[in-house]
Amino acid sequence: MSKKNLWFAAAVALQTGATFGYSVGFVGGVLVLPSFLRHFHLDTASTHDLARAQSVIVSSWIVGAFFGVPTGIPICSRYGRKPCLVFCAALYLLGAVLQTINAGSSIGLFELGRLLNGFGVGAGTLVSPVYISEISSPADRGMLMSGYQVVIQATALVGFWAAYAANAVIENAFDLQWQIPVAIQLIPGLVLLLGTFFIPESPHYIAGKRTIFEVEQTLAWLRGRPYGDSLVTREAREIYDSGLAAKRRQALQPVSFTRAALTNPVRKRLLVGIGLFITQNATGMNALNYFAPVVFLSIAKSVSGALFLTGIFGAVKLISAFSYMFYCVRVSTNRFWLLSGTAICAICMFILGYCAAPEPESTDPGHSAHLTIRGASAVASVYIFAYFFGLSSGPIAWNVCSEIFPSHLNAKCCAITTCTQWACQIIIAAVTPILLASIGTLTFTVFGACTVLGFVFCWACVPETRGVALGKEMSIAFGQDVKDDEAGAVEEIRDLADEVTPLLVDRKRRRRSSVAIVV
Structure with a gap:
């Protein structure tokens, strides 16, 4: 049996992950490029206006992604997974073009492009996991789904270094310095759009x-x-x-979708999916991304050194994604990696909350060495956290949510869980700066405690789905009595037939009588 067609179809669908990852990776670097600030007159803006512009550029993309999920529901459910992939690619490309073109110094067009770009990414996070899970065999589904995280982390790393390289190679006076990193977005969008012409429907x-x-x-x-x-x-x-x-x-x-979703088998699966994405965000990965450069700066003592350590942080996340895809998913169960990885992430957050905290002034001559040890421990905890996050809730939340729902409700249920993920991102992005300003590095202790609660939820509520076929076997994994359900459906069909048959016979007799009278 050749798997090249399956891998090709999955690779095309995984380009939605590339649009996701690169969009996250490049924007932070572009926002501080001198050419970008000069072109949009942000280099002379006040601190407040600069912060507002940067906030709108980042948040417009997240808001677009949040609303892109429900936008993709009717396309995915009514017209199919493949047309929804085309829709994602088209919106993403349109947004990338609006960001890239040099249409004056107004930043409004760039922000509109980010919004449309986010719409495409959001719809992609809905349809791509669904499509990949539905085309995969049970034996291949875990590996192919984990490829989603690999692509996200790989392209995020490319995005970070793209902005770094543009700053190093191209002079500040040229707009190409910021346009090239932005234009690279067109590559995964075009691959996704063209690739959909060569793959089948689910x-x-x-x-x-x-x-x-x-x-x-x-x-x-x-x-x-x-x-x-x-x-x-x-x-x-x-x-x-x-x-x-x-x-x-x-x-x-x-029945309506709302009523179907409230039935016990589907309700239980929805609670598992929503809980997994809440757990994924409650671990504090976004908060860590926000604070990691500050932690690294306290160790490296230079901006370039901090950026280098941040680049290693991205590389660790990519190595973790590869480890899960090609090794971990084969050697043990989803529950094992979910529980063990989440537990280690909680420990790392507690260590980071302690080691990253500034110590009071001291005249002890060995104090600086002690600071170095604590700082190194903080960096190590960041890297260990990133690695085990990539083995646990990072990929597994996406994997599980893409495979646990009944096929006729899959798109809408996945939309709910995916919207939960984006809503949590918005909340974490809003709350993290407030926590850091008010309680400092105790923020990470709070996330550690939230991670412990997430561990309890996963242990109590998340069943094993690795290698479980979609359909009947998945229903059994969630405790649904499939035999009784099927027997009830058969009985309903028989009852309907008993009701309809006499009506058909009576109608047939009347037709014969009318024909006899005419003759």
């Missing part, structure tokens, strides 16, 4: 809308097997039956 979406033959054709291409292969036929039948059962239940007893 077989799970096809099962709910078309015929089993189309499901089997798509699976044969994805699995690298000939059409009619017994394994492909069996998998296609399982997927089609799952989609058909969902359509029958909807036809027999049509």
Whole structure:
């Protein structure tokens, strides 16, 4: 069995992660480039106006991503996962173009581009995990889904060094210094847009809308097997039956999404997904990203040294993502990595909260050496935290939320969990500066305590989903009695048939009588 088609389709969908990662990575560096500040007249702006402009540029992207998720729901559910990928790419490219073009010194166009850019990224965080989980076999799903974090971290690292290289190579007087890092956004957007012309629709979406033959054709291409292969036929039948059962239940007893989401099996899965993303953000990764340069500056004693250590921080996150994708996901379960990684992250936050705190003045001649030890411990805790975050809630929250929901509710349920992720990012971005200003490095102790609560939630509520097939097996993993559910659906169909059959017979007799009278 050849997996090249499956990997190709997943690689195309993973470009939404590239749009995500690079957008996060490059913007911080671009905002301080001298050419960018000069072009938009921010170099002469007051501190308040400069902070406001930088805040709007960053927050407009996050707000766009938040609203991009519900925008993608009707496209993903009604028209398919593939058209939604096209929609993401188109919006992202339009936003990148508006940011890149030199249309005067007004920053409004740049901010509009960031907003549209965020819309595309937000919709991408909805559809890409759903698409990848639905095209993957149970054995490959964990690795392919973990590739999402690898791509995000890799492109974020590229974004950081792109701004750094532009500053080092291009003179401050040229607008190309800021335009080139911004224009690099076009690359993943174009790859995503063009790649969608060569990948199929999700077989799970096809099962709910078309015929089993189309499901089997798509699976044969994805699995690298000939059409009619017994394994492909069996998998296609399982997927089609799952989609058909969902359509029958909807036809027999049509209910709104809200009512369906409040039923016990779906409600439990939604609570798990929402809780995982709250846990992911409550660990304090965004707060750490915010404060890490300050921690590194206290150790390196220079801006260049602090930037270098920050670059290593990004490299550690990338190494962690690779470790999870190619090793960790194969050797143990999701629950093992989620629980162990979250526990280590909590310990690292407590250590950071203690070691990063400034010590009172002392006349002890060994005090400076002690400061160096504490500072080194703070840097080490940052790196260890980053590594184990990349083995636990970082990738696993995305993986689990993309695979646990019933296929006919998948897009809408994933939209809720993904919106939770973006809403948490907005809250953390707003709260972190206030906490740092009021309680200082005790902020990290607070995040450590939140991480402990997240550990308790994961231990008590998150079931094992590694290697579990979508559909019946996933329902069993969440404690749903599939046999009883299926028996009830069959009984409903029989009852409906008993009601409809006499009506059809009576109608047929009346038609015969009317024909006899005419003759």
